[in-house]
Amino acid sequence: IYTVEIEADEKKYPLLLSNGDCLEKKSLGNGRHYAKWNDPHKKPSYLFALVAGDMGVVTDSYKTTSGREVKLEVFAPHGKQERCLHAMKSLKQSMKWDEETYGLEYDLNQYMVVSIDDFNMGAMENKGLNVFNSKLVLADVKTATDDDFHQIQSVIGHEYFHNWSGNRVTCRNWFELSLKEGLTVFRDQEFSGDMTSRSVQRIHDVDSLRSRQFSEDSGPNAHAVRPESCLAVDNFYTATIYEKGAEVIRMMQTIVGLKGFKKGMALYFKRHDGQAVTIENFATAISDANQIDFTQFKLWYSQAGTPVVHVEENYDAVKKQFKIKLTQSCDLTLTEKLDPTFVKEPFYIPLRFGLVLPTGKAIKIPFDLLALKEVSQEWTFADVPEKPILSINREFSAPIKLVQNMSGQNILLLIKFDSDAFNRREASMKMLLQEVRRLIACAKNKTALITNPDVIEALGYILNDSKIDPQMKALMLSLPSNMVIAQEEETLVPEAFMQAKKKIIIDFVNQFQNDLVKLYKQHHPLDTIGDRTLKNKILDFITV
Numbered sequence: 001i002y003t004v005e006i007e008a009d010e011k012k013y014p015l016l017l018s019n020g021d022c023l024e025k026k027s028l029g030n031g032r033h034y035a036k037w038n039d040p041h042k043k044p045s046y047l048f049a050l051v052a053g054d055m056g057v058v059t060d061s062y063k064t065t066s067g068r069e070v071k072l073e074v075f076a077p078h079g080k081q082e083r084c085l086h087a088m089k090s091l092k093q094s095m096k097w098d099e100e101t102y103g104l105e106y107d108l109n110q111y112m113v114v115s116i117d118d119f120n121m122g123a124m125e126n127k128g129l130n131v132f133n134s135k136l137v138l139a140d141v142k143t144a145t146d147d148d149f150h151q152i153q154s155v156i157g158h159e160y161f162h163n164w165s166g167n168r169v170t171c172r173n174w175f176e177l178s179l180k181e182g183l184t185v186f187r188d189q190e191f192s193g194d195m196t197s198r199s200v201q202r203i204h205d206v207d208s209l210r211s212r213q214f215s216e217d218s219g220p221n222a223h224a225v226r227p228e229s230c231l232a233v234d235n236f237y238t239a240t241i242y243e244k245g246a247e248v249i250r251m252m253q254t255i256v257g258l259k260g261f262k263k264g265m266a267l268y269f270k271r272h273d274g275q276a277v278t279i280e281n282f283a284t285a286i287s288d289a290n291q292i293d294f295t296q297f298k299l300w301y302s303q304a305g306t307p308v309v310h311v312e313e314n315y316d317a318v319k320k321q322f323k324i325k326l327t328q329s330c331d332l333t334l335t336e337k338l339d340p341t342f343v344k345e346p347f348y349i350p351l352r353f354g355l356v357l358p359t360g361k362a363i364k365i366p367f368d369l370l371a372l373k374e375v376s377q378e379w380t381f382a383d384v385p386e387k388p389i390l391s392i393n394r395e396f397s398a399p400i401k402l403v404q405n406m407s408g409q410n411i412l413l414l415i416k417f418d419s420d421a422f423n424r425r426e427a428s429m430k431m432l433l434q435e436v437r438r439l440i441a442c443a444k445n446k447t448a449l450i451t452n453p454d455v456i457e458a459l460g461y462i463l464n465d466s467k468i469d470p471q472m473k474a475l476m477l478s479l480p481s482n483m484v485i486a487q488e489e490e491t492l493v494p495e496a497f498m499q500a501k502k503k504i505i506i507d508f509v510n511q512f513q514n515d516l517v518k519l520y521k522q523h524h525p526l527d528t529i530g531d532r533t534l535k536n537k538i539l540d541f542i543t544v
């Protein structure tokens with residue numbers, strides 16, 4: 001328990017802040033003043049903070065469900081206060097969301113966010129006194145973009161959610177960093193999804209995971225979510241510990257279900273409030289609350305690398321049976337290879353799926369989650385009237401690489417009909433990635449680049465489907481990023497990447513120019529994030 005007394009020059013440092021609640025503030029005469037703070041909650045030293053300075057402030061208040069009146073303050077350099085209003089709004093949304101989702105309330109009488117222009121990190125969750133890099137707090141309505149606003153909302157949420165996942169229950173040591181970071185990233189992703197669009201949020205999170213974490217996993221820095229050793233603790237602030245850590249938590253939620261997961265979270269906070277615990281303790285709380293064995297599942301914490309799942313499908317038209325065979329593998333990482341005794345065990349991989357008929361109708365199935373626990377497993381479905389298209393790893397239920405042979409025609413059917421928004425976009429991405437790679441090969445071989453007319457037709461279909469919401473449409477029309485292409489290519493020829501992408505865009509624009517311009521004009525006067533995103537995507541295309 002910390003009690004902090006601060007004394008300083010009254011003119012130079014009118015603000016004297018620390019963690020917890022302010023008990024006393026007085027002038028000492030002689031140009032100096034004094035403040036006393038007390039934080040009634042136990043905390044590790046990394047959550048301590050002290051701020052002395054001269055700043056402007058925006059003030060508001062929030063009443064918790066149980067009736068506590070909390071004073072909210074966002075501090076910023078003088079003159080920049082009005083740029084804090086979005087951060088303040090986001091803070092109130094976060095407080096409400098955590099109460100409604102997990103029943104977690106704020107536990108002090110004041111909550112302060114301090115925006116600093118030269119802060120060497122993004123933001124820090126010091127108890128009751130968050131310290132932020134200005135770029136994650138300040139937003140000028142005249143110049144800030146939708147992405148800026150979204151990022152502020154997400155990081156304000158992240159640091160606020162740490163008050164429980166990180167501060168009230170903290171990590172026993174830094175090897176357990178993902179206990180607080182994986183869980184809190186998961187919580188801020190869910191929060192952002194609820195504040196905006198869940199499917200768009202999921203797609204952005206997975207895009208980021210694939211470009212940052214998958215490349216980490218396949219390189220010399222590959223490490224487990226709970227590493228065994230390190231050279232310096234700052235090496236731990238990685239995409240694996242943060243983003244893959246969040247994916248592991250998400251898989252737990254998928255396995256035990258939303259209700260079961262909330263039960264597990266409640267047990268975790270009840271059991272460990274005020275303690276410094278381990279990832280093991282978290283997994284035990286979720287499994288105890290649901291009476292489920294997580295022994296194998298916990299390999300996600302100790303084994304590094306991205307598993308690959310191969311899909312084989314077989315349809316028996318006479319018996320009306322459809323079979324799915326899944327086989328998993330995961331290459332040893334550099335560090336795992338160095339240990340001759342290391343044996344990589346199969347992961348517990350939860351895969352959400354659905355069967356879609358060529359007419360677009362979904363086939364009724366007895367369950368929608370395949371639990372792949374062995375190297376290879378098979379499932380048989382009866383009464384399947386005709387050969388279905390398998391839409392698997394829906395919502396990206398597991399952080400794996402999927403190898404599934406699919407004809408161009410079936411990809412197109414999923415683009416049109418998949419009821420899972422994530423996989424619908426996945427199908428368009430798959431189609432575009434295949435086409436880009438085919439054209440890259442042509443560019444490398446110095447042969448003519450001729451686009452597949454079916455691909456251009458499919459893009460036209462997406463463009464003109466009025467049922468797809470504009471933000472999703474912009475995502476489905478987006479070509480794969482260079483990072484994503486680079487992960488697939490043996491040799492990297494950047495000029496070939498550019499040529500291939502440009503060729504697709506030019507052919508698409510030539511064929512659908514009128515539709516593109518019409519859609520642009522239709523969304524131009526409208527003023528939502530989706531309208532702006534789609535408009536900018538169209539501008540991107542027609543100005544190439």
Ligand SMILES: [Zn+2]
Pocket residue numbers: 158162180181184
């Ligand atoms: Zn964090």
